[in-house]
Amino acid sequence: MPVTDRVKQILANYSSDNPGTLTQIARLLNTGKLAGTGKLVILPVDQGFEHGGARSFAPNPDAYDPDYHFQLAVDAGCNAYAAPLGFLEAGAARFAGQIPLILKLNNSDSLAKMDQPISAITGSVDDALRLGCVAIGYTIYPGSGARNQMYEDLRELTAEAKSKGLAVVVWSYPRGAGISKDGELAIDVVAYGAQIAAQLGAHIIKVKPPKDFIEQSEAKKVFEKYNIPTKTLSDRIRHVVQSSFAGKRIVIFSGGEAKGNDEILAEVKGIAEGGGFGSIMGRNAFQRPRAQAIKLLHDVMEVYRKA
C-alpha cells in the first residue's frame, strides 16, 4: 500500500494526531477508484433513521436490505460507507475488510418535534472499534439553541476517538432559531459551519453545497468590502475550502435530495473546480437502480480524478 505524494501532503496537515488516526485517514484516502488522488466519494445511508424506511428505500426496494449498501459502496469503488449503528451491525462481519466504515454516532428522526434541533447519540467510540470502523461521524447544528450540548458531546467523543486511533468526520449543518430556513444554505453560513467543525477538531468536514446568498448582515459587509466572489458554485466552494483552514482540513459536500444525473454532475464539476475534496452521496446513489447508481458514482469519481 504505497502512499502517493498527495496523500502524504494531506496527512502532514494532521501532524498533531497519533499514527493510529493517521493510518485511518490514509486508509480512507487509499481505498476505491479514487485511491491516492486525495479525493473522496463516500456513501452515507442514514436516511432510514432520518426519514423512515419508505421515504428512503421505496424508490429502490433492494435498498431496504442493509447488505445492499455495503455491496454498492464496494462495487462502486467508494472510499467509505457511513451509517448508523443498526445498518453497520447488520453487515459489518460479512463485509469485513471490504470497505472502510464510518459509524454515524448521532442521529435524528422526523417523528419528534424538538424545541431546538439536536440529534440523539446512538453509538459509541467502542462500537466503532468493535465494528472495525476507520472513523466516527457526528452531526452538529450550529445555530441551534442546543448548540452547547452538541459541541460538548462531540468534544468528548472526539477526544476518545483520537486517543484510540480513529478519525472524526463532522457533518456541519447550520439550522435552528438563529438562522432563517433559506439561510441554512447561505454561503456565509455554510462556510462558518465548516470553520466551526474545523475548530472543534474534525479531521473531515461535510457541508452542503452553498447558494449565492448571504444570511448575516455583518458577514455581508465583509463579503462586499473584500469582494469575495460567490456567484458560481466553484467560487463558493473555494471560499468554504478556504474557511476550512485554508484547505488543511478535508472538506466534502453532500449531494442533497435526489435529482437528475446532469444536474448532479454539473454540481460535482463545480465542487471539483472549487477545490472541494469530494462528495458524500446518499439518496442520489441508493435510490437509483443499482446499475445506474454505480454508473453515476463512477462518473462522479471521474470528475474528481480529472480535477
Add this chain to the structure above:
Amino acid sequence: MPVTDRVKQILANYSSDNPGTLTQIARLLNTGKLAGTGKLVILPVDQGFEHGGARSFAPNPDAYDPDYHFQLAVDAGCNAYAAPLGFLEAGAARFAGQIPLILKLNNSDSLAKMDQPISAITGSVDDALRLGCVAIGYTIYPGSGARNQMYEDLRELTAEAKSKGLAVVVWSYPRGAGISKDGELAIDVVAYGAQIAAQLGAHIIKVKPPKDFIEQSEAKKVFEKYNIPTKTLSDRIRHVVQSSFAGKRIVIFSGGEAKGNDEILAEVKGIAEGGGFGSIMGRNAFQRPRAQAIKLLHDVMEVYRKA
C-alpha cells in the same frame, strides 16, 4: 533561562500554586521581546470560531491558514498564542517549542441565539497537556443568567489544570440580562469582572479597556464618595489593576475591534501608564498585512517595555 527580579516578584504572588504552574507562568513571562519585564503581549485567535472565517480572515486571507498565526506570534516576539482546539491541533506539532500555547477551552459562535450568553466547552485540560500548552483559557460572562454554570465548569477545569501544573487565563466579559449593552464596558462593571475572575482563582485575567461610565447605582455612590478617578484611561486601568488583588494578579487588556495604529498605540500607552500588565491583541494583529502587524506589535511592546 535566568529569571529577573520583576518576574520573581510576580511569581511570589502565586505562592500557593505548585511549581509546575509557577513554571508555566514563568515561561509566559520569559518568552518573546518582553521576556523578563513582567509585561505580556499575547496573540489570541478565536475569531474564526466566534465570527466565522470571512469576518475574521478576509482582510488578510493568509490568516485562513492555521500555521500563519503560530508564525506571526513567533516572529513578532509575543509571549504566547491562544486559540481553540482545532487551530492549535493544526500546528502544535510543527511549531513545538517555538511559542507558549494557551488552549481556549470554551467558545461561542454567532450563529445561535442563546437565551443567556454561555460558551460551549470545546476542549479539556488533557488536550492542553497533549498539545504542550502552558495554560488553559476560559471565558466567563458575569451578568449572564447562566453564570453559575460557567463559574462551576471553570472551577472544575481550574482545579484540574492547577493539579496538573498548568496556568489558568480567564477572559472576563460581563454581559447578559443583568447589564445594559453600554454597561459591559462601564468602569465599575469591568473592574468587578476582574475581581470575580481573581476570586475564582485565575492566574491571568483578560478584560476589555473600560470606559468612563458607571453602570450600577450602588457603585456610583461609592465612586463618588471616595473620589475614585475614572476620567482618563490610565485612571480606569489603575482601578482595574487595583481590583485585581491590588496588582497581585496579572491583568491584561484586549484590543477590541480593528482600528488605526495611532488609536491603538494611544490606548496601549494608557494601559501601560495605568499599570496594566499588557495586551492581548487579535484582530488588530492578524487582520493587518504581516509586516504591518509585526511592526505594530513591536511598537506596542516598546510602549510596555518603557513603562
Add this chain to the structure above:
Amino acid sequence: MPVTDRVKQILANYSSDNPGTLTQIARLLNTGKLAGTGKLVILPVDQGFEHGGARSFAPNPDAYDPDYHFQLAVDAGCNAYAAPLGFLEAGAARFAGQIPLILKLNNSDSLAKMDQPISAITGSVDDALRLGCVAIGYTIYPGSGARNQMYEDLRELTAEAKSKGLAVVVWSYPRGAGISKDGELAIDVVAYGAQIAAQLGAHIIKVKPPKDFIEQSEAKKVFEKYNIPTKTLSDRIRHVVQSSFAGKRIVIFSGGEAKGNDEILAEVKGIAEGGGFGSIMGRNAFQRPRAQAIKLLHDVMEVYRKA
C-alpha cells in the same frame, strides 16, 4: 494547647463527628484572643465577590490586597478568616499556620439577575484541604425556589468535608420568592433558617441578627400562644440559639452593613446576652482603617469574654 472545660463541653455536642473534624472545631475555638472561651469572632471577606472591588474596598484601599485580611485577622486575634478561593490562594502559603482558614465554597455576584437566588459553587473540599483550611463555608437561601439544588449540593459537600476531617460552616440567609423583603430578618424566619442549617448538618451556623417581626402567620399564632419573647435583641438571639438545637450547635451572627462603633457594640452586647456564640464581622472590620478595626474587634471580643 490544653483544651478548656467549655471547649470540651462544646466538642461533646459533635460526638458523632470523626476526630479529624473535632480537631478542626477545637482549632477554631482555641485560636486568638477568645481561645478557650467557647466564643468566636471570625473575619469574613467575600464582599469583593458579592459586591465588587470598589464597593468593598474603596473605603480602605489597603484592603484591595489579599494579604491585608490575613494580617488583620492575625493581628486582631480572630478565631478564623473566611474567604473565597482566590483570596485564600493569594495568601495561604505566606500565612501558613498563622490563622485558621474557612474556604467559602459558593459565592454570588451582583451583576447577574438570577430567577431564583442561588450562588455558584466556586471551590471544592479538595481545595480546602490543599489550602490548609479548618472548614468549608457554604451559603443557603431558604425561601428560594432553587432551595433543593442548594441543599443537595451542600449535602454532598458536607458529607465529603466530614469524611475528610473538616468542619462545615453554613451561612443561612432566607430570601427568595417565598419571603417578603422585610421578612428576611423576621425572628421566625431567621430562627427557622438556623434550624434548617442545623438539620442539614452544619457544625457552625451563621445568621443575621433578627428583628422584632414575625413573617409567617402560622408562626405568629405559635409565638403568641406560647408567649415567646421577641422584644429585645437578646430575647430574639436566645430564641435563635434555642432553635439551633438548644445551643448544641454553634451559632454566630453577622454584623451586616458598616455602621458606628457604639451601634455595633450595643448589638454585640445583645447577642452575647442572648447566648450567641460570637460574631462574624467583615465590612465593619476591613472597611475601617486598620488601627480602628483592630480596636473595634478587640472591644467586641471583650464583650464576648465577659459574657
Add this chain to the structure above:
Amino acid sequence: MPVTDRVKQILANYSSDNPGTLTQIARLLNTGKLAGTGKLVILPVDQGFEHGGARSFAPNPDAYDPDYHFQLAVDAGCNAYAAPLGFLEAGAARFAGQIPLILKLNNSDSLAKMDQPISAITGSVDDALRLGCVAIGYTIYPGSGARNQMYEDLRELTAEAKSKGLAVVVWSYPRGAGISKDGELAIDVVAYGAQIAAQLGAHIIKVKPPKDFIEQSEAKKVFEKYNIPTKTLSDRIRHVVQSSFAGKRIVIFSGGEAKGNDEILAEVKGIAEGGGFGSIMGRNAFQRPRAQAIKLLHDVMEVYRKA
C-alpha cells in the same frame, strides 16, 4: 477492496470474533503480493531487542535505522511488519497507512539469566491502537515454569485486544525446564505448542518448522500407534496445521537463523506443501542487502502463491 473466496473462507473460521477483529485479519490477508491468496509473509524485527544491535544489524548496517524495516516490508510486498514498541514508534507516523503493523507486546533480551524463560511485557493494547496496528503479538514459552504467568497475562491482553477490534498473533516457542534443548523443535512439541496457542484464543500462530524427532514418550507411543508421518518437512507441517484446529487457525512458520537462499526456498516449499499459511521471516530478510532481501522475499511469496 473486494475479498476473495479463500479469504472469506478463512474469515469464516473466526466467526465468533467481532467485525473489528475480522477487519484486521482481512487487512492482513489483503495486503501485499500475496493479497487474497490466504497466504502470508510477515517481516518481524525484534532481534534488536532479543540479541542486541550488532548481532542483528551489523550484517546490513542500514538496518540499524527503524525506517529501513518499514520500507523493506512495503517494497517487498509483505503482509505486515511486526516489531517492539520503540521500533514501531520510530516510524509509525511517517509510514501511516503503508503496511499493517503488529506490536510485539512482550520481549526478552539475552543479557539476563532468567530462572524460567519469560519475556517482559513492553507494550499495551492501547499502544497498539494509538500506533494504528492491526494486531498485537505475544510470545509464550510452553514448557517454562513461568507458564501460568505468561498464559494469564496473554489472556488479559487477548480479551482486551479482541474487545477493541484487534487481532492476536501468538509466537509459541516451547522451552524451559520441562523440555530438552533439542526437544524445542521436536514435532510433538511444536505441534503441541501450536495447539496451546490456538486454545488460548490466538488468531494467528507462529511456530518454528519442526524436526523429525519426538520429545515426549507418551506422544511417541501415539505417533507410532497411529502412524503419523513425520519424515518430510511437509509431513510435519501438515501435522502442525492439523494440530492448529484442523487448519482453522492461521499458522505460520519462522525462518530461524540466517542461511542460504536455496535452503530457505526448499524449506518454504516444504511448508507450502504441508499446508502452512506462510512465513514470518526476519533475519533472513533484513540481514541481506536490500535488493537481495526483496528478491528472496518475492521468491518465497511465489512459492506460496503457487501452492
Add this chain to the structure above:
Amino acid sequence: MPVTDRVKQILANYSSDNPGTLTQIARLLNTGKLAGTGKLVILPVDQGFEHGGARSFAPNPDAYDPDYHFQLAVDAGCNAYAAPLGFLEAGAARFAGQIPLILKLNNSDSLAKMDQPISAITGSVDDALRLGCVAIGYTIYPGSGARNQMYEDLRELTAEAKSKGLAVVVWSYPRGAGISKDGELAIDVVAYGAQIAAQLGAHIIKVKPPKDFIEQSEAKKVFEKYNIPTKTLSDRIRHVVQSSFAGKRIVIFSGGEAKGNDEILAEVKGIAEGGGFGSIMGRNAFQRPRAQAIKLLHDVMEVYRKA
C-alpha cells in the same frame, strides 16, 4: 524561541509523539549554552540517594544544599537538571522557569543488598507534572533477574508520561547475574543496553562510555566478522549511536567517577567525535568547587559546540 534546523531534524525522529512531548524535547534542546545545537549537557544529582550524603557532598559541602544544584545548572548553562523527588521538591518553586527539570522516578541506595539489582519507584508522573518537569527519568538494569519488573514498570510510566505530554529519559546500566562486573562497560553490552532502552520507547538514552572489550561470545563473533571498530572511544561511541536507532534516538553519556579535567575533556572529545549527543555529568561537576565546576562544564560544552 525559534527552533534551529538541527533541532527540527531531531524532533522529526519523534513524529509518533504528541505535540506536548515534542515541546518538552524542544525545551531541553533549546536551553542553556548548547541551545539549538542538538547537543546536551545535563546535571544529574542522584548520588545522595545512591551513595549517601558524605560520599556525595563532603568534597564540596555547599552541595548538601538542594538549591546549590539548581543554581549550578542555571549558571553553567546546562540543558537540564535531573534529581530524585526530594531534591526537586526542595527547590522547584524557587527556581521555577529557570532550568528544565527531569524527575528521576526510581532510585537505589547502597544500604540494602538486593538479590537482583532493581531500584525502587520513588516518584510518579503526576509528581513530574506538579513540579513542572519536562521529563521523567528511569533506570533499568538489563542483565538483572529483576529485568521484567523494571521493563514493565517503565512501560506503564512511559505510556502515562507520553499521554500527558512529557518526555522519557532512560538510564540503561546493564548489570546483574547475567553479566560480569567488567562486562558492564563492554562495548557489546553498552550498545545492547542502548538498543533495549530505545526499543522500550525512550526518547533520550543515557549510557556509560564503553570500554574496548566484548563480553558475550556470540557478539564477539559478529564484531570480528563485520570488523566493527572498537579501539578508540569515538569508534565505540559511534557504535552505540548506531545501536540507538542509527542516531534517531538521542543518546548521552555519563561522566562516571570524579577525575581530572584533562581526562574528562579527552573523554568528551571522544564522545563528540563519535557522534554522541552529549554528556550527563554529576560528580565531576558538583564535587568540584563551584567556579571550577562551571569552568569545566563550559569547556565540555565548547567541545560539543565545535563538534
